[in-house]
């Protein structure tokens with residue numbers, strides 16, 4: 401297994417940039433980076449077919465930064481991007497990669513006052529990332545000097561074309577020094593783009609990530625579309641809903657593996673991270689615990705997972721989408737081994753949709769969409785599983801029928817069977833309703849069960865999301881409370897899966913926490929004798945201030 405960013409180091413990348421890549425938790429270059437970076441470092445023009453999710457930003461960002469000449473206060477690299485969102489994202493990524501070069505980058509886009517951008521440009525920036533309209537605006541005003549530009553990047557060129565920027569792009573390219581490198585990244589290569597590249601690029605190298613057809617393993621797949629801030633929440637609901645107890649979860653970077661494993665642990669899951677920062681002994685230890693079933697969820701980078709050969713992995717979850725179809729096939733091949741059925745789920749941000757489509761095409765498989773389960777779905781599913789468990793107990797025989805036979809027939813004589821079973825289920829789903837006894841009694845759910853019948857308390861509008869009650873809690877950031885503190889404490893006290901808990905909004909001296917309406921009463925009661933960071937909790941329904 402390659403150690404650290406060995407792959408990057410072999411590419412002749414500046415040590416200051418390698419340091420950033422290590423800090424960002426990149427383990428190895430993605431396929432598009434392997435294909436594009438060497439040519440770009442040589443100074444060649446490059447046409448790349450790649451979309452968000454492939455690592456294309458670093459593919460052009462690393463060489464662009466390495467080619468900057470120090471101590472020049474003028475823009476030396478210009479990136480054109482279709483939207484403000486992408487411009488900001490590219491600027492952030494370039495800022496992170498260039499951290500130790502002390503590069504100044506600036507995103508410029510329309511819809512915000514131009515004055516501040518002008519002041520920043522005057523103060524001196526090396527890399528400008530902008531939407532074509534706003535860049536033209538700065539050129540017309542003379543506030544953006546182009547005479548020192550050495551690299552031009554067209555990012556998501558086809559999108560810019562669709563948005564009607566083709567003339568602006570053509571014009572901007574005409575203003576640039578002839579001695580420069582031109583890079584064009586696009587998901588598709590329609591005619592107008594080919595015309596621009598013919599006119600403005602010199603003998604470009606073509607790179608792409610999907611050249612050959614792949615045959616992926618035939619296992620069940622699905623994707624879930626999520627918003628960035630809901631990623632962990634969505635994942636835990638999927639895990640609970642599918643009752644997943646043996647999965648490999650893939651993240652892009654070493655950093656995100658560690659963060660996700662901690663977030664899952666805080667929510668009561670038995671999860672561990674595995675990646676190239678662990679030494680061999682540590683890796684072996686994690687792996688053997690996963691093999692023994694002591695760890696339910698193994699959170700891994702692609703590099704770390706390559707050496708893994710574990711049977712009975714029921715699910716592979718792509719928490720971050722793979723950077724190429726090959727990597728996707730490799731990942732999902734970790735499940736469904738030895739003739740057993742396996743399932744692979746992929747979480748995607750809407751921006752990554754086109755990348756998902758490309759993976760589908762390259763692997764000749766269709767990946768259907770599924771909706772992230774709601775808290776109610778999760779709770780209903782937990783009850784369903786409890787029902788199945790009871791049936792299997794009856795079928796197998798719990799082994800103690802004789803001991804309970806007499807009381808069972810008496811109960812059946814005196815009560816309706818349906819009501820009896822319902823009461824039993826409710827005690828199994830909520831061990832506390834037996835009055836606190838019952839240790840070693842009934843079977844328990846893998847994770848504390850969620851309840852659907854919540855005691856019927858009525859909360860007026862508290863300003864929470866639909867289906868949620870928003871609570872005011874008297875503890876905040878000055879008590880050093882973190883979201884994990886709230887999740888852990890609520891999950892333990894109220895015995896509900898941490899994944900059910902909604903938004904947590906921490907202020908200095910208080911916090912708003914949202915929980916599903918059907919468990920709200922129970923949470924409020926259970927929290928009345930809890931402490932967070934050593935302070936007694938006071939929790940009450942919030943006022944709908946928003």
Ligand code: AMP
Pocket residue numbers: 425426427428429430433451452453454455456457458493652653
């Ligand atoms: P992009 O396709 O450029 O939008 O990148 C998607 C995500 O992948 C970003 O969060 C990058 O920081 C991340 N990324 C890019 N290259 C790598 C790499 N070699 N290893 C891990 N993550 C990467």
